[in-house]
Amino acid sequence: MSNATIISKTAVELSHSLSEKELSSQEVAQAYLEQIDRVDPQVHAFLHRDDDDFLAQANASDKRRAEGNTLGPLDGIPVAIKDVISVQGQPLTAASKILENYISPYDATVIRKLKDAGAVIGGRLNLDEFAMGSSTENSAYGPTRNPWDFNRVPGGSSGGSSAAVAAREAPLTLGSDTGGSIRQPASLCGVVGVKPTYGMVSRYGLAAFASSLDQIGPFSQTVEDAALLLETISGHDPLDSTSFPTEVPQYSAALRDPLTPCTLGLPKEFFGEGIDDEVRKAIDQTIEFYRSLGHKIVEISLPTTDLAVPVYYVIATAEASSNLARYDGIRYTSRSEQSENAINVYAKSRGEGFGEEVKRRCILGAYGLSSGYYDAYYLKAQKTRTLIREDFSRVFKEVDVILTPTAPTPAFKFGEKSNDPISMYLSDIFTISTNLAGLPALSVPCGFTNSGLPIGMQLIGQAFEESSLLSIAHAYDREHRFGCQSPNI
Amino acid sequence: MKFEAVIGLEVHVQLDTKSKMFTRVPCGFGKPPNSLTDAVVLGLPGALPVMNREAIDKSIKVGLLLGCKIAPVCKWDRKNYFYPDMPKNYQITQFDQPICEGGEVEIELPGDSPAVMGEHRMVKLTRIHLEEDVGKLTHYENDSLVDYNRAGSPLLEIVSEPDMYSPEETFSFLTSLRNSLIYAGISSCDMEKGQLRCDANISVRPVGTKTLGTKVELKNLNTISGVKNGVEYEIKRQIKAIEEKEEIVQETRRWNPDQRYTTPMRSKEMAHDYRYFPDPDLMPVKIDQAWIDGIAKQVPEKPFDKQRRYMSELNLPYSITSALCPDFSLCQYFELVASLTKDPKKVGNWVVNDLLRELSNANSETNPIPVEESPVTPQHLAELVDLIDQGVISNNVAKELFPEMFSSGKSASELVQEKGLEVKSDQGEIESICARAIENDPDAAQKFRDGKEGAINALKGFVMKETRGQANPKVVDTMLRNLLSN
Amino acid sequence: MSESDPNPMDIDYVSNLARIELTKEEREKFQHQLGDVLQYFEKLKEVDVDGVEPTAHAFPRFNVWDEDQAKEPFSVKQAIQNAPQSRNSQIVVPKVVED
Ligand SMILES: [Mg+2]
Numbered sequence A: 001m002s003n004a005t006i007i008s009k010t011a012v013e014l015s016h017s018l019s020e021k022e023l024s025s026q027e028v029a030q031a032y033l034e035q036i037d038r039v040d041p042q043v044h045a046f047l048h049r050d051d052d053d054f055l056a057q058a059n060a061s062d063k064r065r066a067e068g069n070t071l072g073p074l075d076g077i078p079v080a081i082k083d084v085i086s087v088q089g090q091p092l093t094a095a096s097k098i099l100e101n102y103i104s105p106y107d108a109t110v111i112r113k114l115k116d117a118g119a120v121i122g123g124r125l126n127l128d129e130f131a132m133g134s135s136t137e138n139s140a141y142g143p144t145r146n147p148w149d150f151n152r153v154p155g156g157s158s159g160g161s162s163a164a165v166a167a168r169e170a171p172l173t174l175g176s177d178t179g180g181s182i183r184q185p186a187s188l189c190g191v192v193g194v195k196p197t198y199g200m201v202s203r204y205g206l207a208a209f210a211s212s213l214d215q216i217g218p219f220s221q222t223v224e225d226a227a228l229l230l231e232t233i234s235g236h237d238p239l240d241s242t243s244f245p246t247e248v249p250q251y252s253a254a255l256r257d258p259l260t261p262c263t264l265g266l267p268k269e270f271f272g273e274g275i276d277d278e279v280r281k282a283i284d285q286t287i288e289f290y291r292s293l294g295h296k297i298v299e300i301s302l303p304t305t306d307l308a309v310p311v312y313y314v315i316a317t318a319e320a321s322s323n324l325a326r327y328d329g330i331r332y333t334s335r336s337e338q339s340e341n342a343i344n345v346y347a348k349s350r351g352e353g354f355g356e357e358v359k360r361r362c363i364l365g366a367y368g369l370s371s372g373y374y375d376a377y378y379l380k381a382q383k384t385r386t387l388i389r390e391d392f393s394r395v396f397k398e399v400d401v402i403l404t405p406t407a408p409t410p411a412f413k414f415g416e417k418s419n420d421p422i423s424m425y426l427s428d429i430f431t432i433s434t435n436l437a438g439l440p441a442l443s444v445p446c447g448f449t450n451s452g453l454p455i456g457m458q459l460i461g462q463a464f465e466e467s468s469l470l471s472i473a474h475a476y477d478r479e480h481r482f483g484c485q486s487p488n489i
Numbered sequence B: 001m002k003f004e005a006v007i008g009l010e011v012h013v014q015l016d017t018k019s020k021m022f023t024r025v026p027c028g029f030g031k032p033p034n035s036l037t038d039a040v041v042l043g044l045p046g047a048l049p050v051m052n053r054e055a056i057d058k059s060i061k062v063g064l065l066l067g068c069k070i071a072p073v074c075k076w077d078r079k080n081y082f083y084p085d086m087p088k089n090y091q092i093t094q095f096d097q098p099i100c101e102g103g104e105v106e107i108e109l110p111g112d113s114p115a116v117m118g119e120h121r122m123v124k125l126t127r128i129h130l131e132e133d134v135g136k137l138t139h140y141e142n143d144s145l146v147d148y149n150r151a152g153s154p155l156l157e158i159v160s161e162p163d164m165y166s167p168e169e170t171f172s173f174l175t176s177l178r179n180s181l182i183y184a185g186i187s188s189c190d191m192e193k194g195q196l197r198c199d200a201n202i203s204v205r206p207v208g209t210k211t212l213g214t215k216v217e218l219k220n221l222n223t224i225s226g227v228k229n230g231v232e233y234e235i236k237r238q239i240k241a242i243e244e245k246e247e248i249v250q251e252t253r254r255w256n257p258d259q260r261y262t263t264p265m266r267s268k269e270m271a272h273d274y275r276y277f278p279d280p281d282l283m284p285v286k287i288d289q290a291w292i293d294g295i296a297k298q299v300p301e302k303p304f305d306k307q308r309r310y311m312s313e314l315n316l317p318y319s320i321t322s323a324l325c326p327d328f329s330l331c332q333y334f335e336l337v338a339s340l341t342k343d344p345k346k347v348g349n350w351v352v353n354d355l356l357r358e359l360s361n362a363n364s365e366t367n368p369i370p371v372e373e374s375p376v377t378p379q380h381l382a383e384l385v386d387l388i389d390q391g392v393i394s395n396n397v398a399k400e401l402f403p404e405m406f407s408s409g410k411s412a413s414e415l416v417q418e419k420g421l422e423v424k425s426d427q428g429e430i431e432s433i434c435a436r437a438i439e440n441d442p443d444a445a446q447k448f449r450d451g452k453e454g455a456i457n458a459l460k461g462f463v464m465k466e467t468r469g470q471a472n473p474k475v476v477d478t479m480l481r482n483l484l485s486n
Numbered sequence C: 001m002s003e004s005d006p007n008p009m010d011i012d013y014v015s016n017l018a019r020i021e022l023t024k025e026e027r028e029k030f031q032h033q034l035g036d037v038l039q040y041f042e043k044l045k046e047v048d049v050d051g052v053e054p055t056a057h058a059f060p061r062f063n064v065w066d067e068d069q070a071k072e073p074f075s076v077k078q079a080i081q082n083a084p085q086s087r088n089s090q091i092v093v094p095k096v097v098e099d
């Protein structure tokens, strides 16, 4: 089988080929390494690779298979990891200079689960520093390019994870989503990205940005692949006190069940001004498709929508200002050479080690918690967050899922928004409220602009109802498979 | 003008748990540096806290012991400040919903003499909350070293109201609190190991006024006597300042135990804007009545309650109870011996005088050996008391025997047999020695016959000396009186 | 941020709280940008949240804990492997100004 054929396959197809012995995991790993060698100098999705380790894992998988001890459908399948999730013995930079020399001494729970499933853990993927951004321009190690147009951003913060799947550098990747950081880059790169319900996937080993919002989730070409990866990494973890004790349904099996007619809600606040015409048109076509399948489409209202961005930025930056305090130049982060005492070792190491957006958000977050401002900012935002959650609860009495565009526009050009924080913050306007409500949501590719840029639709589900969310998404995806189209690179 | 001091204490107590507050790394003291850490203790990227149920149980127990109101719901907050001993640069603590509120600590002020009970009073508590400890910094000439072994250990902060008015009261407060905590098995409260640490808030005001003066926070009070001395010094300093028309600045000062004075510390470096907010990584704790009831069963009798019981039920004198009751283990020892014998008062005497003396003489390095490790077991002491009671040995012999029992670990009966120390009650032999006593000291004999009752003691002394204390004193007494009345 | 903003962020105070040293350029740029962001946050002021409970967790639960059982800690080597500077198994920090 040619390398081009191998890397064009979905994870489910690869898994099938492996079990049919048409392919070895070794061959799969080699094919991806070659593709990375070929395209990554331009895409720059990877911050770090450990090819020997990668091939050794693939070898081990082949050996298991030969002995009849295959661990499951992901055994032998490469999964590359956003550089914010701990893998023992591997670097974790969070795309920050301050973690330049850090090697993680332990595995994140999702990594342990993947290893238990036999997956071949791949390299470290680029992101906006500490997952703060929507374009992957805020990486201390240079931006990732959108495989569909190298002049454009891949989205962010999990831009390396989305670009790697789009550029066929990995069949599956993991990212993290705090305010849209999986869905928005998935949309901009034309792949599938899922943010699970808060508490479905353990955060243990994920370098925290905003603890009450962060979730790890999968990227893939198809919803089917995403379901497979998600069911592998989900589940209650005693090491994460916010992890929810619930059974993990077999999502990929559930996709095979016939879909009963359901109700899709279109929040009118999401369909106002500011949406690109081509995005609007693509979304209209998905709505028509669902209607044609016999599903009910209703207009709904989420009146708190325009509060989501300010609420999000108050809460996320406050939590971040505290979460990132540990990067201080003392125990494991780079220490400024200029520091002479314990007081300025902090300010100097952090001043030198953090990029602009991280500094901006840590300062903003500290401000919102500081004496005299807590009630007006943090507490007010927490209360308003309650109103946002209640909005969703009310709407979900009427509908099964909510359908929206994932992002208001297709991929934008480098530098277009990087000097205007607010316009950058607004690129997450459709994704942010789901994190505030803790709900599961995903982005599925739903077409291309005339200039060939991918467009994504977002489906938002009810808490812990990933199964039906994925099924509804799959109903569209199996007919269209836009994520299986490759950029010409 | 006369001044009075107003003092509040903040006491940090390390809970005795196997593992840390928010991760299951073992707690420990004196282990090699940085050998008790993990991702959570070090605050590595991705590490998350999981609370220790035992620490919450113990906190509820302390609350019940001190008569606090146990919060139906408490939560965790982050206190944000940068310091190298704190791995995450925030401390997980409880800000506005502590686990316990109110409560009080009974204290006893010094009496007129050690044998006289002093006045008792209740000192009010504000709150008790649970938090995590920090690591340990060692300072060198050009840099400092950090050991995170202690970091993350469960720490209880007990905050009193400004309800103490003299260094003696703070001393009594700490002593009483410490005794209670050890009683309940909460903590070993070893100040040398930093298991109990204390800060004091001190202000002074003219006697008769009600408003509080400007308060100074005093840190580094690391021994109970250090607390007393530091507080005493700081009160004097403040009074002197006021008398010299200087302004008291609200500040944090450090007690320097060697030079015995206080100095201001980290005024500018420490911004006191802690940006508290609820820790999103941890869920709150809900404490229902069933949980409280379960723990209430394990709450022991308080030291002063025990003391009152010993005095009223067992008829022990204050002087014995005041030596027994501060020490839970000693009381356990005492109660066991007392339950095996008839006379608690005698047992009390043995424990307080002889046992305590031997324990502190037999010190290993500087510390008395703990009563649990006493070579004289409660059973041994009970047997010794019985032997006296049955007249097998005299009290004097027993007193001499005790140190030997302690050093050899042998029982009294073993030693008595080995050495042939049984009391001599052989009438014939004792009679001849008594006769010799009268012969030897006709003066004393005459005085006794003339009605001086006390004169018989000289004769008895002779007999005891001759028999090396082994004559049965009752037999000797009867014999002498018989001989003298003839 | 405009000159007329009645309540500008004291950027020196806050960057000191956050222990982040800013260059002169960053300081000016942030002052301006964060002023705009705070202006944007003004929306929050209008929301009526009377009687609304704050959300700290999307799906709150109670009493998520472990039993008190000690597990294997990191080795000393693991503990200090990433330290910028260490000595005697401890992490070296510039002299702490104590008092
Ligand atoms: Mg305190």
Ligand SMILES: [Zn+2]
Pocket (backbone or CB within 6 Å): B012, B131, B157
């Ligand atoms: Zn404290």
